[in-house]
Amino acid sequence: MGLYSLITGRRGPSGFGSATTAEEVTQGIDATHLTAIITGGAGGIGMETARVMAKRGVHVVIGARNIGAAENGKAEILRQNTNARVTLLHLDLSSVKSIRAFVRDFHALHLPLNLLINNAGVMFCPYQLSEDEIELQFATNHIGHFLLTNLLLDTMKTTAKTSGEEGVNITVNSVHPGLILTNLFQHTALLMRFLKFFSFYLWKNIPQGAATTCYVALHPTLKGVTGKYFADCNEVTPSKLARDETLAQKLWDFSVKLINSVSKKNYLGFEDTI
Numbered sequence: 001m002g003l004y005s006l007i008t009g010r011r012g013p014s015g016f017g018s019a020t021t022a023e024e025v026t027q028g029i030d031a032t033h034l035t036a037i038i039t040g041g042a043g044g045i046g047m048e049t050a051r052v053m054a055k056r057g058v059h060v061v062i063g064a065r066n067i068g069a070a071e072n073g074k075a076e077i078l079r080q081n082t083n084a085r086v087t088l089l090h091l092d093l094s095s096v097k098s099i100r101a102f103v104r105d106f107h108a109l110h111l112p113l114n115l116l117i118n119n120a121g122v123m124f125c126p127y128q129l130s131e132d133e134i135e136l137q138f139a140t141n142h143i144g145h146f147l148l149t150n151l152l153l154d155t156m157k158t159t160a161k162t163s164g165e166e167g168v169n170i171t172v173n174s175v176h177p178g179l180i181l182t183n184l185f186q187h188t189a190l191l192m193r194f195l196k197f198f199s200f201y202l203w204k205n206i207p208q209g210a211a212t213t214c215y216v217a218l219h220p221t222l223k224g225v226t227g228k229y230f231a232d233c234n235e236v237t238p239s240k241l242a243r244d245e246t247l248a249q250k251l252w253d254f255s256v257k258l259i260n261s262v263s264k265k266n267y268l269g270f271e272d273t274i
């Protein structure tokens with residue numbers, strides 16, 4: 001899948017392409033047996049992902065920092081589909097304390113966890129430290145999701161075991177949604193509008209932006225597929241840096257160290273077992 005496919009919307013080997021929407025990739029899928037956490041599901045791509053997944057029957061748990069916005073999103077999902085199962089929990093991914101509280105709140109619901117969609121993110125925000133004194137973008141996008149995933153891993157393993165998905169266990173994939181003008185660009189809104197004017201053919205709308213996430217999460221052809229990277233609903237090769245295992249291990253070790261130091265300082269008792 002290259003620039004030509006992106007511009008023309010030509011479909012790739014999966015049968016889908018850059019112009020495919022989240023509803024199209026999940027057409028006919030019955031996901032009523034699944035529970036998913038979607039971080040940042042109160043707006044943008046996450047909100048559309050939540051809406052479409054709920055439409056396919058998934059019990060969607062939205063982790064949102066802005067509960068007011070999440071309530072509006074939930075109301076809209078329920079307006080379109082009265083049977084939708086949507087639960088809202090507060091989550092600030094830039095705060096170790098908030099992530100731990102979210103995980104406790106989720107466990108209190110006694111739900112299985114089939115899908116964890118690490119979607120929330122910020123970009124180009126002015127330099128700022130999180131409450132844990134970590135640079136805000138790194139704290140939110142990487143450290144927050146790193147901790148959240150590790151804290152939820154046992155629940156996901158238990159779900160995989162009890163749902164009898166033999167040999168499948170847990171799969172992990174990453175996606176690039178494409179270029180979509182959302183709040184993500186709030187710190188560079190003018191520049192982005194200007195750029196979009198000259199490169200309108202490279203941009204997607206939000207339903208197209210949520211397609212790759214929904215495809216990877218729900219499409220039956222991806223059962224058991226792990227460690228892959230997807231864009232425009234097709235597998236693509238990640239960058240050289242992303243394939244550097246030594247660098248990945250360094251980042252893992254650094255992340256554990258950083259979280260441990262924050263947890264120790266705040267008496268949060270993080271166990272160094274990940």
Ligand SMILES: NC(=O)c1ccc[n+]([C@@H]2O[C@H](COP(=O)([O-])OP(=O)(O)OC[C@H]3O[C@@H](n4cnc5c(N)ncnc54)[C@H](OP(=O)(O)O)[C@@H]3O)[C@@H](O)[C@H]2O)c1
Pocket residue numbers: 039040041042043044045046063064065066069091092093094095118119120121122123140176177178179180181182183184185
């Ligand atoms: N749009 C693109 O062109 C593009 C391109 C490549 C990758 N992506 C990725 O796609 C994902 C979704 O982006 P989007 O375009 O949908 O942007 P968006 O509309 O700005 O949505 C981002 C979501 O993340 C939430 N969030 C931000 N900081 C958070 C925190 N500390 N704790 C919890 N939630 C937080 C936001 O909540 P608030 O409402 O509280 O801010 C919002 O719901 C991001 O990871 C982004 O990096 C997007």
